[in-house]
Amino acid sequence: MVALPPLPHLPLLRAGRPYRSLDVAILRDIRTGEPVAEVSQASAGMISRDARQGPENRRILARKSSAELVDICHKAAEFFLEGELPLGDGVQTRDDYLRQLAATTGMPVALGRSNMDKIYKVLAQIEAVLDGLTRGLDLSILDQGWGEQDSRRLSFLAQTEALGAVLPNNSPGVHTLWLPAIPLKMPLVLRPGSAEPWTPYRIAQALLAAGCPPKALSLYPSSHVGGTQVLLSTGRSMIFGDQSTIERWSRDIQIQAHGPGWSKILVGPDQADRWQDHLELMADSVLANGGRSCINTSSIRVPAHGREVAEALARRLVAVEARGLEDPRAELAAFADARVAHLLSEKIDQDLQQAGAEDLTAQLRSGNRVVEVGGCTFVLPTVIFCQDPEHKLTQAEYGFPFVTVVEASGESMLGTLGPTLVASVVTEDESFRRRVLECEAIDRLNFGPIPTYRLSWDQPHEGNLFEHLYRQRAFQAA
Amino acid sequence: MVEILENTLTNEIRKARQLLDVHVREIVAWHFDPATGCPFWLNFATGLDFDPRKEIGGYDDLKILGHFEDSWLRGGPVRRWVPKAFAHRPISIFETGGSTGVPKSRINIEDFRTDYELFGETLDDATFPKGSDWLMLGPTGPRRLRLAIEHLAQVRGGIAFHVDLDPRWVGKLVKAQRWEEMEAYKTHVINQALTILRAHDTIHCLFTTPKLLESLCEKIDLVRAGIRGIFCGGTEMNAQFHRFAREELVPGVDFVPVYGNTLMGLAAPRPFDPAVRDYTITYYAPAPRAIFELVDPGDLDRSVDYGETGRVVLTTLTREFFMPRFPERDEGERTEPIARFPWDGVSNLRMLSSLEASVAVGVY
Numbered sequence: 001m002v003a004l005p006p007l008p009h010l011p012l013l014r015a016g017r018p019y020r021s022l023d024v025a026i027l028r029d030i031r032t033g034e035p036v037a038e039v040s041q042a043s044a045g046m047i048s049r050d051a052r053q054g055p056e057n058r059r060i061l062a063r064k065s066s067a068e069l070v071d072i073c074h075k076a077a078e079f080f081l082e083g084e085l086p087l088g089d090g091v092q093t094r095d096d097y098l099r100q101l102a103a104t105t106g107m108p109v110a111l112g113r114s115n116m117d118k119i120y121k122v123l124a125q126i127e128a129v130l131d132g133l134t135r136g137l138d139l140s141i142l143d144q145g146w147g148e149q150d151s152r153r154l155s156f157l158a159q160t161e162a163l164g165a166v167l168p169n170n171s172p173g174v175h176t177l178w179l180p181a182i183p184l185k186m187p188l189v190l191r192p193g194s195a196e197p198w199t200p201y202r203i204a205q206a207l208l209a210a211g212c213p214p215k216a217l218s219l220y221p222s223s224h225v226g227g228t229q230v231l232l233s234t235g236r237s238m239i240f241g242d243q244s245t246i247e248r249w250s251r252d253i254q255i256q257a258h259g260p261g262w263s264k265i266l267v268g269p270d271q272a273d274r275w276q277d278h279l280e281l282m283a284d285s286v287l288a289n290g291g292r293s294c295i296n297t298s299s300i301r302v303p304a305h306g307r308e309v310a311e312a313l314a315r316r317l318v319a320v321e322a323r324g325l326e327d328p329r330a331e332l333a334a335f336a337d338a339r340v341a342h343l344l345s346e347k348i349d350q351d352l353q354q355a356g357a358e359d360l361t362a363q364l365r366s367g368n369r370v371v372e373v374g375g376c377t378f379v380l381p382t383v384i385f386c387q388d389p390e391h392k393l394t395q396a397e398y399g400f401p402f403v404t405v406v407e408a409s410g411e412s413m414l415g416t417l418g419p420t421l422v423a424s425v426v427t428e429d430e431s432f433r434r435r436v437l438e439c440e441a442i443d444r445l446n447f448g449p450i451p452t453y454r455l456s457w458d459q460p461h462e463g464n465l466f467e468h469l470y471r472q473r474a475f476q477a478a
Numbered sequence: 479m480v481e482i483l484e485n486t487l488t489n490e491i492r493k494a495r496q497l498l499d500v501h502v503r504e505i506v507a508w509h510f511d512p513a514t515g516c517p518f519w520l521n522f523a524t525g526l527d528f529d530p531r532k533e534i535g536g537y538d539d540l541k542i543l544g545h546f547e548d549s550w551l552r553g554g555p556v557r558r559w560v561p562k563a564f565a566h567r568p569i570s571i572f573e574t575g576g577s578t579g580v581p582k583s584r585i586n587i588e589d590f591r592t593d594y595e596l597f598g599e600t601l602d603d604a605t606f607p608k609g610s611d612w613l614m615l616g617p618t619g620p621r622r623l624r625l626a627i628e629h630l631a632q633v634r635g636g637i638a639f640h641v642d643l644d645p646r647w648v649g650k651l652v653k654a655q656r657w658e659e660m661e662a663y664k665t666h667v668i669n670q671a672l673t674i675l676r677a678h679d680t681i682h683c684l685f686t687t688p689k690l691l692e693s694l695c696e697k698i699d700l701v702r703a704g705i706r707g708i709f710c711g712g713t714e715m716n717a718q719f720h721r722f723a724r725e726e727l728v729p730g731v732d733f734v735p736v737y738g739n740t741l742m743g744l745a746a747p748r749p750f751d752p753a754v755r756d757y758t759i760t761y762y763a764p765a766p767r768a769i770f771e772l773v774d775p776g777d778l779d780r781s782v783d784y785g786e787t788g789r790v791v792l793t794t795l796t797r798e799f800f801m802p803r804f805p806e807r808d809e810g811e812r813t814e815p816i817a818r819f820p821w822d823g824v825s826n827l828r829m830l831s832s833l834e835a836s837v838a839v840g841v842y
Contacts, residue, residue, distance in 0.1 A: 021718050022716070022717045022718040022721055022757060023716055023717070023718035041718070043692075043718065043719060043722065044689075044692075045688070045689065045692030045693075045719075045722065045727075046722060046726075048692065048693075048696060049692065049695070049696060049726065049727075052696065228657065231657075232657060232661065248655055
C-alpha cells in the first residue's frame with residue numbers, strides 16, 4: 001500500500017512568522033470533495049494581540065526606501081509568476097498554484113493564468129500604479145516625511161499602522177488593489193477568502209523572496225469573526241463582499257468597501273444604428289474572466305434596437321460552452337457550491353416572472369441554464385432583454401456571464417442607470433458625453449470602445465488607496 | 479508494570495460504573511417517590527405503564543424514560559421542579575444563556591455549592607492558593623456563576639470580586655453588527671477588571687471566559703499582576719485557544735479549561751502535561767452526579783465508539799434535579815476513561831455542526 005503524501009499545510013503568517021495553528025480548515029476539490037490542503041486558522045484574539053506590534057512592524061518596513069520597495073515589487077513579480085515558492089513545509093510551482101486555485105474556487109486554469117498575468121503586471125509596473133494613486137508624488141517624500149515637489153512643500157501623515165484587507169474568493173485579480181500598500185510603506189494584515197488563500201499566500205511568499213521585510217506581511221485565514229477583527233484592529237482597511245456587506249461598512253471612513261460593480265456599456269444616440277460594430281466589445285466585457293468580476297459588464301443600455309442587440313449577443317454568448325477546469329479553452333468558471341448555482345438560476349427565473357424581461361439565451365439553448373461538466377457546476381451565459389428600464393433584473397449582477405440589454409432613450413438612460421462602478425460609453429456625441437460626465441452614478445468612466453474590465457492602472461477607482469492610507473498635512477519649515 | 483496499571487484502571491472503571499448504577503437507582507427512587515419527588519416527575523410517572531423505581535436498575539435502563547426535552551425547562555411554573563423533600567428550603571433559580579429563545583431555568587438549593595466544592599478539589603493548591611482572593615469576570619445576573627464562583631472562593635478561604643458582563647446584550651450587539659458599541663462595552667467591562675486587579679494585590683485566582691481573557695491580556699500582564707491560576711469556561715474554547723493561552727496570553731499561569739452549565743455542574747479537564755504539550759481539551763463529567771454519553775446524532779440511543787464524533791447526551795442525577803438523557807447542543811469525540819476520572823470523557827467539545835449557523839455562542 002502506497003502512503004498518500006501529506007496534505008499541503010498553509011500556516012498563518014504572523015508578521016512574517018509562519019505559525020501552524022491547531023485549528024485548521026480543510027480545503028476540498030469542488031469536483032471530487034477530496035481534500036486539497038489544510039489551512040491554519042487564526043482566532044480574533046490572536047489577530048487583535050498581534051496588532052499591538054503594528055507600530056514596530058511599520059517602522060521596520062519604513063526603513064526601506066520607496067525605491068527599494070519598488071525594486072522588491074519588481075523582483076516579486078518574477079517570483080510570483082515563475083517562482084517555486086514555499087507552501088508550508090513544501091513548495092509551490094506556478095502550475096501547482098493554478099491547479100490548486102482551480103480545485104478550490106472553480107476558476108479554470110486558463111483564466112487563473114490571465115489573472116496571474118494581471119498581478120504580475122501590477123507588480124512589475126508598480127511605479128505607474130503608484131503614480132496614478134499619488135498623482136505623481138515623488139515617493140522619497142514619504143521616505144523623509146516631507147519634501148519639495150514643483151516648488152511646493154509636501155508632507156504626508158500615515159493614518160494607520162497597517163492596511164487590513166478582508167479578501168474575497170471570486171477572482172485573484174482583485175488582489176492587485178492592495179498590492180501598492182507595500183511600496184507605500186504600509187504593512188499588510190490580510191484575511192483571505194475561505195476558499196482562496198492561494199493568491200495572497202503566493203504574493204506574500206513572492207514578496208518575502210524578493211526581500212520584503214517579513215514584519216510587513218501578516219496573513220490570517222479565519223472565520224468571519226477573524227475578518228471583522230482585521231477591520232477593527234487596523235486603522236485603515238478594505239473589505240470585499242456583497243451588497244449587504246457594503247451597506248454594513250460603507251459609513252465607516254476607515255473601511256473601503258468593495259462590492260458588486262453593476263458595470264455597464266452605454267451606447268450613445270449617435271451609435272444606435274451602428275450597434276453591430278460594438279457587439280464584440282459587449283460580448284467580451286460580459287464574458288471576460290468568466291464574468292466573475294465587478295468590472296464585468298452586467299447591463300448594456302442602448303437608445304434603440306434593444307431586442308436586436310440582445311438577440312445578437314445571446315447568439316454570440318450561447319455558443320460559449322462549459323468546459324473542464326483544466327481545458328485550455330475554458331471560458332466559464334465553476335461554482336464552488338452547486339446549490340448556489342441552482343439558487344441563482346431559480347432567482348433569475350423568479351425575477352423573470354415580473355413582466356418586461358425575457359431570457360433570450362433560454363430560447364436558443366436546448367438544455368438548462370445550470371449544467372454539470374467535469375464534476376463541476378456552471379451557470380451558462382444569460383442575456384436578458386428588458387423592455388422595462390426599471391425592471392429589477394436591470395440592477396442584477398451575478399458571478400457568471402449575465403447581462404441585461406435595456407432599451408432607453410438618452411434621457412431615461414442616465415436617469416435609470418443605478419450605481420455603476422465602470423461605464424464604457426460608446427459615443428461621439430459631445431452633448432451626451434457632457435451629460436455622462438455629470439452623472440453621479442458612474443464611478444470609473446471610459447469614453448470609447450474600451451471593455452469595462454480593462455483598467456488603466458494609473459487611474460485608480462473605487463477609492464484611492466494612497467488617500468486611504470495617508471493624509472496630506474499642512475507643513476512649513478523655516 | 480503497564481499491565482498492572484491497565485488492570486487497576488479497568489477495576490476503577492468497573493467500580494465507577496457500579497457506583498453510577500447504585501446512584502441512578504437512588505436518584506430515581508427519590509424523584510419518583512411521592513414523599514420526596516418533584517411534581518414534574520410524579521406527574522410524568524402517572525403517564526407511564528411501569529414504575530421507574532422497579533424497572534430502572536442502572537444507567538442503561540434510563541433509556542426507558544426517553545429523552546429529557548429542552549422545552550420542559552423553558553417557562554414555568556418552575557416550582558414543579560422542586561422536590562417535595564426540599565419544599566421548605568430557600569430556592570435559587572438559574573438560567574442558561576438565552577441564545578436560543580426563552581432561557582432554560584433550573585432550580586437550585588445546594589447543588590451549585592456541591593458542584594463547585596467538588597471541582598475545587600481538582601484545583602492545584604500551588605496555583606490556586608487557599609486564602610487568596612478571586613476575580614470573577616464574566617456573566618453574573620441570572621446565572622449560577624455569580625454565586626458558584628463566590629462559593630468556590632469562600633470554601634477555599636478567599637473572597638470573590640465580581641465584574642458583570644451581560645452576554646445577552648453582547649449577543650444582540652453581535653447580531654446587529656454594532657461593533658463600536660460592542661467595543662465600548664468590552665472596554666467598560668475590562669476597565670472595571672483592571673481597576674479591581676490594580677487595587678487588590680490579594681487576587682491570585684481568576685475566572686473568566688476566553689474572549690474576556692484575550693481582552694484583559696491586551697491591557698495587562700496577568701502574571702505580573704499576581705494571577706497564578708485561571709479557570710476559564712466556554713464551549714468555543716478549543717485546543718488552539720488552550721495553546722494560545724498557555725504560550726502567549728498567560729505563560730506560566732495554571733490555565734484550567736472548564737465546561738460547565740446550569741444543567742450539569744462542572745466538568746473537569748484532563749490535566750495538562752507540560753512534557754507532552756497535548757493541548758486537546760478533554761472533559762470528564764462530575765460522575766456520578768452527572769454523566770456524558772456520546773451518541774450518534776441520527777440515533778440518540780446508540781453510543782459511538784471511542785475516538786468517534788458524537789452528540790453529547792447529558793444526564794444529571796442529583797436529589798435536586800433529575801435530567802435523564804438530555805441531548806445537548808454540543809458534539810465532540812468520545813474519549814477513554816483515565817485513572818483520575820474512570821469514566822468516559824469528551825474531547826474537542828464544540829457546538830453541534832448542524833446548529834452552527836443559527837446560534838450565536840462564544841460572544842463574550
